[in-house]
Amino acid sequence: MPEPVRVTGGKHAGPAERPYDLVLTDVRAVTPAGVIHGGVAVRDGVLLRFLSAEERPRAARTVDGGGRYLLPGLIDSHVHFRTPGLTYKEDWEHGSRAAAAGGVTTVIDMPNTLPPLLDPADAARKAAMVQGRSLVDYRFHLGVAGDDPSPLLDATPREATSVKVFLAGHHTAPTVVRDPASLTRIFGYARESGLRVVLHAEDDGVFELLDSWTGAPGRYLDYERVRPRSGAIVAVAKVLELVRRHGTAVHVLHVSTAEEADLLAAAAHAGLPVTFEVTPHHLSFTAADSARIGARARLSPAIRHERDQRRLWEAVLAGQAATIGSDHAPHTREEKLRPVADAPPGLPGVQEMLPAVFTGMRRHAPWQSPGTHLELIARLLAANPADLFGIDGRKGRLLPGRDADFVLFDADTPWMVTGAAMHSKCGWSAYEGWTMAGQVRLTVRRGQIIYDADAPGTFGPPDGRWLDAARPATPAHPTRGAVR
Numbered sequence: 039m040p041e042p043v044r045v046t047g048g049k050h051a052g053p054a055e056r057p058y059d060l061v062l063t064d065v066r067a068v069t070p071a072g073v074i075h076g077g078v079a080v081r082d083g084v085l086l087r088f089l090s091a092e093e094r095p096r097a098a099r100t101v102d103g104g105g106r107y108l109l110p111g112l113i114d115s116h117v118h119f120r121t122p123g124l125t126y127k128e129d130w131e132h133g134s135r136a137a138a139a140g141g142v143t144t145v146i147d148m149p150n151t152l153p154p155l156l157d158p159a160d161a162a163r164k165a166a167m168v169q170g171r172s173l174v175d176y177r178f179h180l181g182v183a184g185d186d187p188s189p190l191l192d193a194t195p196r197e198a199t200s201v202k203v204f205l206a207g208h209h210t211a212p213t214v215v216r217d218p219a220s221l222t223r224i225f226g227y228a229r230e231s232g233l234r235v236v237l238h239a240e241d242d243g244v245f246e247l248l249d250s251w252t253g254a255p256g257r258y259l260d261y262e263r264v265r266p267r268s269g270a271i272v273a274v275a276k277v278l279e280l281v282r283r284h285g286t287a288v289h290v291l292h293v294s295t296a297e298e299a300d301l302l303a304a305a306a307h308a309g310l311p312v313t314f315e316v317t318p319h320h321l322s323f324t325a326a327d328s329a330r331i332g333a334r335a336r337l338s339p340a341i342r343h344e345r346d347q348r349r350l351w352e353a354v355l356a357g358q359a360a361t362i363g364s365d366h367a368p369h370t371r372e373e374k375l376r377p378v379a380d381a382p383p384g385l386p387g388v389q390e391m392l393p394a395v396f397t398g399m400r401r402h403a404p405w406q407s408p409g410t411h412l413e414l415i416a417r418l419l420a421a422n423p424a425d426l427f428g429i430d431g432r433k434g435r436l437l438p439g440r441d442a443d444f445v446l447f448d449a450d451t452p453w454m455v456t457g458a459a460m461h462s463k464c465g466w467s468a469y470e471g472w473t474m475a476g477q478v479r480l481t482v483r484r485g486q487i488i489y490d491a492d493a494p495g496t497f498g499p500p501d502g503r504w505l506d507a508a509r510p511a512t513p514a515h516p517t518r519g520a521v522r
């Protein structure tokens with residue numbers, strides 16, 4: 039029997055108070071103040087309050103958390119949902135289902151679509167395309183063309199708080215910026231508009247030089263040698279000079295080498311407004327895996343070596359990396375089975391991200407508790423991306439008054455990844471055959487259950503929203519490594 043509403047005084051009191059929409063009991067809530075055992079109460083899409091372990095208030099729906107961890111809904115600040123123009127690879131319906139099944143409730147989508155998103159005025163048009171199709175809430179990174187970066191000057195936080203710059207070619211990157219004059223303008227304009235520059239930092243010039251000697255890669259075994267670490271290191275060194283000159287805040291994506299992590303951590307320590315992302319795949323695979331899993335691990339930047347992977351884990355565990363992003367970039371099986379030089383780089387990953395990162399943490403720092411690892415995941419995959427991209431007013435932390443975005447995570451039950459369990463339109467995973475150490479049981483977005491592992495194949499309503507944002511608090515100030 040449901041209990042009557044407890045009269046506790048103040049604004050929660052009164053017999054006339056409506057029941058809550060959703061209550062989760064017996065959870066270990068991963069809050070900014072630590073892990074709290076109890077429950078959460080939700081009304082109108084908002085986390086209203088935490089409950090003590092004994093409280094069972096009246097609610098339209100009550101879910102017994104079974105003592106599992108409750109994380110803030112994850113924010114994946116690096117996805118390619120391929121809309122518009124490339125929807126044969128992925129579309130918003132499939133991509134957002136994969137996100138929901140991976141505990142992700144907000145995505146920030148990349149602009150390298152057909153056509154690319156280069157003008158802030160086009161953001162509303164893209165939002166209209168996505169509306170009614172997305173299980174999760176969304177924002178977009180703006181793109182920029184080197185020959186005309188002036189649209190950046192029109193950007194307001196409503197449309198974008200970030201601009202993606204590609205410094206190296208890419209099968210799906212139509213707007214690579216190569217010349218110094220364009221880069222200088224972009225960094226200046228971004229600074230003026232308060233946009234954070236997010237970067238694919240590999241230097242095209244290095245790769246052109248190598249290709250002129252050896253031609254394009256012919257075997258997966260050779261892939262790292264023809265797209266080597268020097269490309270990434272040179273690009274990051276250039277970016278740091280641009281940041282020194284302009285003071286523009288920069289977030290370097292998919293850092294793959296030990297040297298980049300060293301350079302960026304030192305720059306942040308010295309006070310430059312520099313942060314960086316690592317991906318689950320650079321944390322999970324090494325170049326030695328490339329021959330075995332072939333095109334599925336063909337990526338740019340390439341998967342590196344074991345010592346790089348160790349350094350990336352150190353950056354994650356020590357709080358030097360600010361975010362983990364999936365770089366969910368699906369291609370069809372047919373595309374991946376082309377000859378090596380033509381197989382496009384990229385893999386799906388938004389669904390695998392949380393289990394893969396948690397599994398890696400258990401393996402690389404087994405002396406730490408699962409709770410410690412999930413607190414770190416809550417920072418890297420929720421609080422920090424919310425802060426960096428200006429959505430921390432509603433998202434990123436389990437706090438009363440914020441959106442009721444949750445993921446209920448079972449840290450004790452292993453499971454095996456199969457292609458059939460993946461919701462991305464591409465239908466495959468680089469992690470097929472992996473045993474993951476923990477699993478997503480339930481995902482809640484603004485108080486609605488959008489994924490339930492006990493109800494396979496069914497999802498919540500696709501009424502994800504285009505989020506508004508504020509100009510991030512630290513667009514041009516040092517963040518000293520990890521953002522809090």
Ligand SMILES: [Zn+2]
Binds near residue numbers: 118148365367
């Ligand atoms: Zn990407």
